[in-house]
Amino acid sequence: MEFLEMIFGKIGDLTWGWSLIPILVIFGCFITLATxxxxFRFFGRMFRVLSRSNNSADPSRISAREALLVSVGGRVGGGNIAGVAVAITLGGPGAVFWMWAVALVGMATSLVECSIAQLYKRRVDEKTFRGGPALSIIHGLGKEFHWLAVVYAICLIAAFGFGFNAFQGNTVAGAVQDSLGIDRLWTGIALSLISGAIIFGGIHRIAKASDVIVPIMAVGYLALALLVIVLNITEIPGVVSSIVRNAFGFEQAVGGGMGAALAQGLRRGLFSNEAGLGSAPNVAATAEVRHPISQGITQSFSVFIDTILICSCTAFIILLGNVYVPGAEGIDGVALTQQSLVSHLGAWSQYFLTGAILLFAFSSIIYNYYLGENALSVLSKNPVSLVIFRLAIMAIVFVGAVAPGATAVFFFSDPMMGVLALVNLLVIMMLFPTALRLLRDFRTQLAAGVDRPVLNPDAYADLDIDRDAWRNTIE
Structure with missing residues (x-):
């Protein structure tokens, strides 16, 4: 076991340690400039997805809005509550600024990777599509790269399907035990059974569940943060000034100054919004849309919601309170957010936060499950393997919940996500000309007065796309 931990530790050092974060940031800046x-140009169009009139008219299909909410449900999790608190503790208020910056850059990366996934999606049946980086590799780069798709699929299952679901189960059980005194065993049983009831319904049931859960948790948390902001409205200019001054080293809240703020902000921001990591495209490909860029714009909006809205809520709750003391050791993580909220609104708010953590983590579990299911389809077409995988997910959620130390077994999760991200970035780089081709097509139609551009598969006859998946766009 120690040998394996050493191997995966080295992999983690080679990815997250020094190469991956600079590559993600630099490539994100390149995509922003090249596109x-x-x-920013399509920012106004992002809000269209919130209107049901701009989504699929057939309720049996996955709409752009439902795909957005599944993605938001996956992106928004413990990182938005505990991760932001850790970033502020280790990097000071300036870390928040760099989280915002990496999110704005990541919006472009997410648009491109999700548009590519949409283009190469495959129709499974009359109501279902399947896609993502693995299928983009096979059909976009060619079957000689099938081995790369297998590497991607294995990393996705290991990191998201197994490792992160154990962590989410652990987060929920710990929060419920600390605030409500309910034993981890009962939380584990309930969480496992509810998760099973949804994941055995496939992507359609996952989408319908997210359509209910995500708006409740996001709007509720935003409303709570807005209340805190209103109660402390006179202090907002000072907090914003502190964030900016610490971000550029004019003030130093923690050791390391600007360097610590930059490192923590970029790292936590990338972990939270997942732009470029190769996870969200799997969900983006399930939606029925008129043009791939349309779903790319929608998924770019998901990054905005995750970081600019939800993460900022946590940051202001902490920085407007009196619990956080710059440079002091002690309270951090979810406890810092929880105690800051209590200092603003009273003891009742800790129970609200427990509920928010429960919803955040649960939505992440069903999102992580679908990523694993999608990856499994590349490795095996046997329906029995899917049933076994679903049962395994239920078991992993349960074990992660009841055994506080069990998540240590999944030490391979972060290194596997690092490899996953590097593979995904390689795919984006190789297929970036195709993404620019899609973008030119979309912009040309807008310039011609077409309000909702449509993909014409005949214009992409040289590519290995599934014409059947786009038949509704030309009917």
């Missing part, structure tokens, strides 16, 4: 700041 003409696409995330």
């Amino acid at each position: 003409g700041f696409v995330q």
